[in-house]
Amino acid sequence: xxxxxxxxxxVIDMDGVLYVGERPMPCLTEFIAFLRRQGxxxxxxxxxxxxxxxxxxxxxxxxxxxxxPDHILTSATATAEWLARQYRPATRVHVFGEDSLREAMTDxxxxxxxxxxxxxxxxxxxxxxxxxIKRAAxxxxxxxxFVATNLDPTRPTEEGLVPGTGAIVAxxxxxxxxxxxxxxxxxxxxxxxxxxxxGATPASTATLGDRIDTDMEGGARxxxxxxxxxxxxxxxxxxxAYGPDFLFEDIVDLLRCWQRQV
Numbered sequence: 001x002x003x004x005x006x007x008x009x010x011v012i013d014m015d016g017v018l019y020v021g022e023r024p025m026p027c028l029t030e031f032i033a034f035l036r037r038q039g040x041x042x043x044x045x046x047x048x049x050x051x052x053x054x055x056x057x058x059x060x061x062x063x064x065x066x067x068x069p070d071h072i073l074t075s076a077t078a079t080a081e082w083l084a085r086q087y088r089p090a091t092r093v094h095v096f097g098e099d100s101l102r103e104a105m106t107d108x109x110x111x112x113x114x115x116x117x118x119x120x121x122x123x124x125x126x127x128x129x130x131x132x133i134k135r136a137a138x139x140x141x142x143x144x145x146f147v148a149t150n151l152d153p154t155r156p157t158e159e160g161l162v163p164g165t166g167a168i169v170a171x172x173x174x175x176x177x178x179x180x181x182x183x184x185x186x187x188x189x190x191x192x193x194x195x196x197x198x199g200a201t202p203a204s205t206a207t208l209g210d211r212i213d214t215d216m217e218g219g220a221r222x223x224x225x226x227x228x229x230x231x232x233x234x235x236x237x238x239x240x241a242y243g244p245d246f247l248f249e250d251i252v253d254l255l256r257c258w259q260r261q262v
Contacts (some may be wrong), residue, residue, distance in 0.1 A: 009200035015111035016210035016232020024063035033060025041198035047150040049076035075149035082107035097123035123149040137175035186218030
């Protein structure tokens with residue numbers, strides 16, 4: 001894929017691309033409107049499982065960006081969709097995580113339980129405790145499959161980098177003696193689920209993100225073109241050393257270039 005005009009579908013990261021924290025990026029409204037006007041399919045995909053798609057849609061609406069919850073894929077909903085393809089309805093699942101992950105699991109038809117489970121699903125848990133880690137580890141040692149929404153070791157905050165899902169999942173993994181199956185970026189599964197939602201193929205799809213280790217690597221592994229913006233966590237030096245298919249300062253720069261090609 002050599003031109004932006006060849007792209008018919010986008011898998012878009014959110015934080016660092018469409019907004020930074022609670023601050024929308026310039027031209028966010030115009031960018032989403034452009035995609036819709038040009039008929040470019042798009043799914044907003046994030047490893048952050050702390051909010052539901054409906055809550056993310058509300059956050060974006062507060063930034064004057066009109067995005068349906070159906071166009072938002074979190075690592076929690078991706079994990080639920082992935083599991084639903086492999087397990088029958090009413091399968092008993094133990095959730096180590098927040099309400100957003102529990103909601104994703106129940107919406108997919110699973111039964112939440114603390115014993116007699118076939119799967120342990122782990123993600124960020126703001127109330128993590130020794131007892132929660134112990135329960136999850138014992139269930140896994142008892143034969144339950146171990147699945148993680150993602151393995152991000154840290155998450156950026158105003159205080160700096162703080163422990164992320166991967167740091168918590170690592171404690172369970174060490175205690176259980178089992179490495180989890182991960183679904184979120186950079187695993188191809190999340191990109192494949194996003195493409196399935198759009199009826200897309202890798203040949204027509206690009207991933208748009210601000211991180212090399214998740215957005216770019218994951219998109220490349222899924223066979224997609226890669227668009228890297230420098231509005232988030234990657235420096236120009238790092239970006240140029242990696243060599244994405246397209247490189248822009250931010251979505252303002254991307255939109256201006258794309259508009260010239262259509």
